[in-house]
Structures are given as structure tokens and as C-alpha cells.
Amino acid sequence: MAIITKVCDEAAGIKTFTLEFKEPEIQKSFDYRPGQFVELTVFGVGEAPISITSSPVNKGYLELTVAAVGKVTRALHLRKEKDVAGLRGPYGNGFPFDEVKGKNILFVGGGIGAAPLRSLINQMFAYRDNFAKISILYGAREPGLLCFIDDLEGWGKTENSEVLLTVDAPDAKWRGNVGVVGSLLPKIDIDIKNTVAFICGPPIMIHFVLLDLLKMGFEEEQIITTMERRMECGVGKCGHCNIGKSYVCLDGPVFSYHQLRELGEDI
Amino acid sequence: MKILSKSNLVPFLEGLGLEFKVNAPLYEGQDVLFGDLDSSKLATDFIGKPRLSPKEYSFPQRERLFTFKNNGGVEIEAHLNETKRVIWGIRPCDLYGLKFLDMVYLSDYVDPYYQARRSNTILLGLNCNKAEESCFCSSIGTGPFAREAFDLLFTDLGDVFLVEIGSKAGKKLIEKQANLFTNATSKDEKQAGILEEKSKKTFKTYIDLGKVEAKIAGASSSPVWAEEAAKCILCGGCNWVCPTCYCFNIEDVTSGDKTQRVRYWDSCQLGGFTQMAAMNSRATQAERLRQRIYHKFSYNPDKYGGEIGCTGCGRCIDVCPAGINIAYILRRVAN
Known part of the structure; x- marks a missing residue:
């Protein structure tokens, strides 16, 4: 059981909820890795899997950034501060962290797909010296759908780090790049051999960014992405997220492109 | 004894x-x-x-x-x-x-x-x-x-x-x-x-399990999936009668201030099984039929030490109103 301690309008139709467990001992022992998710219950409505957008370095609370797109998420958007929600988890494998220390990191995110990436980016910036250049490419359909504006500004100001933004459909005030997020890739200058790319966003974006990265010379193992599948149980039983012998809720949602190709299902 | x-x-x-x-x-x-x-x-x-x-x-x-x-x-x-x-x-x-x-x-x-x-x-x-x-x-x-x-x-x-x-x-x-x-x-x-x-000696239905196991990984683009799936009328019967089908849905059923969390059998043959808010990850019936057979004869054995997710009871053959026959599909896969 958790209390909603803060509700923040993140972008159009997207809110960030800050939650704290009701029981202090659970809050204290609740640990997670970026890329993991929780099953969130809106009481009286139902349960849905939501990726964690806060970072484990931020102790004492949990942030979930949620677009109102289904039954549970729409109901969650009507919840206010001090309301109660149910949480179980964390589930899933999470992003690699220690394994990619010393490397250049390239993040490519689209829309609310940036939610799990934010968790990892903030953890990396907490240990910034452990990583070489960090490039963050982020896009949304329109300026009003860009999430984490304050974070993006802070990351962009950090040494040896860059943030490039783009939108598909600009408004009158937009001065930045126009086009899909892949159109930002030619603008970055990194040594690809020593780079790991993390991609997260809608399936169509992931599909095209994967092709772009392979063309740039990335190896399949250097590309990390997340799979979105219907999930019910979170513990590898209910069968919905099964792909090959893997269950996305147990063996994912984070996979390298190489692993995805071995799973065999179209992505 | x-x-x-x-x-x-x-x-x-x-x-x-x-x-x-x-x-x-x-x-x-x-x-x-x-x-x-x-x-x-x-x-x-x-x-x-x-x-x-x-x-x-x-x-x-x-x-x-x-x-x-x-x-x-x-x-x-x-x-x-x-x-x-x-x-x-x-x-x-x-x-x-x-x-x-x-x-x-x-x-x-x-x-x-x-x-x-x-x-x-x-x-x-x-x-x-x-x-x-x-x-x-x-x-x-x-x-x-x-x-x-x-x-x-x-x-x-x-x-x-x-x-x-x-x-x-x-x-x-x-x-x-x-x-x-x-x-x-x-x-x-x-x-x-x-x-x-x-x-x-009284059996009339046979498959060659060894051949199925050897060939199934390479059969994902076989025409059998689309051909057989075209007959499916989406009743889910094959799943409902199966002794090994274990997939379920979870739902919260609310009445007044009380909610019951229930789980109930789900069917991988129905489109809703993989439907998410924004997309469906298994969009065609051919993919769904292939999932049912692969889950039983390839994915489950891979995950559970070789144990096959089919008992050979044949109930799915008996129940199917469209005549989709798992033994026929497996014989096609084996050849």
C-alpha cells in the first residue's frame, strides 16, 4: 500500500505520480534497478504494469510517469495527493549499469518511452565520472508531449553531456529540430566502438532507430532496448508476455537487440 | 500391487x-x-x-x-x-x-x-x-x-x-x-x-514427436499457420479443454466498497490476449495459432527441462468446430 504524495502534470495527458509506501519498513527495504517496473493497483479499478521513472539514488519515494491510455491509467489520472494505491514489485531485469561503466552512452527516447530511461540517466549522472560522453536524443510528436523538461535542461548543462531535442509537429514557439528522433543521430559525434545505445519509445520508433544504429556501425550487443507486452502477473505464470522461452516480465523488459533477434518474434 | x-x-x-x-x-x-x-x-x-x-x-x-x-x-x-x-x-x-x-x-x-x-x-x-x-x-x-x-x-x-x-x-x-x-x-x-x-494397438492418431522436436524451430514461416488459422472461428475451445493450458487473466471486480481480485483462464487464440492500450503484439490469427503450438512443443520444453506442454489427450481436436487438428498440424511441422 502506498500514498500518493505528489501529482505533477508532466505533458499533455501525462502525469508523474510520487508515491511512498504506507509502511516505513517496506519503503526502507524497497530497492530496484532502473528499467524495472511495478504492478500498480488503482483500488476499485484494476492493476497495470508501470515502469519506474525515479532513480534508486533518490531514496524514500518512487516516481511513476503515466499516460492516460487505458482503464487503469485513466483512473489513476483522477487520483490526487493523499490517495492510496497498491504497489507490488519491483519486477523485471532492469538495465545494465556496472557493465557499461567507462563507455560513451547514447540514449534515444520517444515520448513517454523516456520514463524508464530517466531512471537510468539520473543514476548515471549520480555517478557521472564512471561514464564517458553521454548523449541524450529525445523526441515527441509535438512540444507539449515532451516530458522531463527540467531534467533535460540539467543533463544538457553537465560537462561532457549533450541533450538534443526534436518534435514531429512544431508549434509557433518551437526553435529546435523538426523530424523523427532518428534525424538527430547524424548530429552527434561519438566513437561508436566504445558506445552503448539505450532506446526506449513506441515500437515504430524503436524499429527505425534500430535500423539507423545498425547502419551507423553499432553491433547488435551494443544496442539495449525494452519490450512492451501485455502483462498480468509479473512473475512468469500468466503467459501474456511470453516470447519464445522468455517471459518479458522475468527475462525482460530490457533486452539487447541481439537477444531480441534470438527470441524470434517480430519487434 | x-x-x-x-x-x-x-x-x-x-x-x-x-x-x-x-x-x-x-x-x-x-x-x-x-x-x-x-x-x-x-x-x-x-x-x-x-x-x-x-x-x-x-x-x-x-x-x-x-x-x-x-x-x-x-x-x-x-x-x-x-x-x-x-x-x-x-x-x-x-x-x-x-x-x-x-x-x-x-x-x-x-x-x-x-x-x-x-x-x-x-x-x-x-x-x-x-x-x-x-x-x-x-x-x-x-x-x-x-x-x-x-x-x-x-x-x-x-x-x-x-x-x-x-x-x-x-x-x-x-x-x-x-x-x-x-x-x-x-x-x-x-x-x-x-x-x-x-x-x-487401438490408437488411430499418431505424430512423430522426435521429428516435431527436431523440425519445429525451423517451421515458424511454414504456410501451415495461415492455412489452419484461416479456419478458426475464435471460440477459444482448444484452450478451454486443454489440461496443460495455464495462462490466466487478472481482473478486479468491484461491488460497493469491496473489490475481489479474480483470475480466470485466458485464451492465446483470442486477439485480446496480447492487446495493450496502444497496440497488439500478436496481430494475426496465424501468429496466435503458431504461439499455441510453439508454446507447447518448443517454448515450454526449453523452459521446463524438456517437458512438453501437450498430453496427447486430443480434446482440442474433439472440441474444435472448425476441424483444426493439432495432430495434423504437428505432422505438417514434422515434414
């Missing part, structure tokens, strides 16, 4: 009824179905399998997991079913089905609801002396005579049942009503062996 005369079967089962809930195959109109013991309807000489497996007793079609109050208070009440149960007359295919479900629900993360039911249930098997048209357990290796996964195993020798003891729990059931049983002789056991060989 023990011998129980057929006239002593009902007294034995009714004796068990003093301590346990007893379920057994019953004649219900044209069908044989598992139900609460009713000696006037008890089916002992039916051919093949009951229309449905006894899966329901350990993994019900719809199960209330817990109830909670929505007033913000932490009031959660779990509903574990610990009914002491004996099921008699389980065919070897269905014994394997339960063994398979045990593997799924009692390994890695142990499912407390399944465990509560299963750990209180004793399984009494009944070997098959004759196959039905759709039976192909002999090809899968799960029947027609069982080798494992039973507490007691009955073989119909004509006037008597030969009873093999498979566990301490099974042995205890016999000891409690020892006066009903006599010791079997080597002649009885030999007769059972002859019946098994005779039974194996």
Missing part, C-alpha cells in the same frame, strides 16, 4: 468420502464428466477420456484470489482453498497434465492458491485399455498406461482392478480400508502388461 474387486470400488470411494471430498468421472447425458461422487452415475468402463480434464480442481476456471476494501484501509483477505480432496479415475494423459501444471505453478515463484489446492489433493489414476479416435498419448509418451504422477493407479482387469501404489498418501488410503483389498499376484501384473500392449 493390490487387487480391488469392482464391487468394492464404490464402498472404497464412499469410505474415502468420510474424510475427503471425492470426485470421479460421472455419466452426464451423452458425456462423461468429473463431478462429486454419485455412485448411481459413476463411470468406470468409459472409453478414452472425460470431456474435460480434472484441471478445474487445482486451477479453477475462475478463482477469487483475495478481497480488499476500497476505503483506503489495509484490509486484504486472501482466499485459499484447502479442501481435502481425492480424485479417482484420472486418465494417464490428465495425470501428466497435472504434473505439468505442478511444474509451472510450484517452481520458481510458487503460486500459493494453486499450492493450497494441489497439496490437499490425492490423485487416483485409471489406465486406458482402449483409445478414442482423437487420442494420441502413445505418441507423446504419456499413456495409455501411466508411469508416474499418481498416488494410486487403477488398471481394469475385467472383474477386478489392479492397484499400483505411487506414494505414501496413496498407500495410506489402502491401509485405512485394507479389508477391501487383496494382494496382487505376478499373474495379475502380467495381465496388465498384456492389456497395455493391446491398448497401444
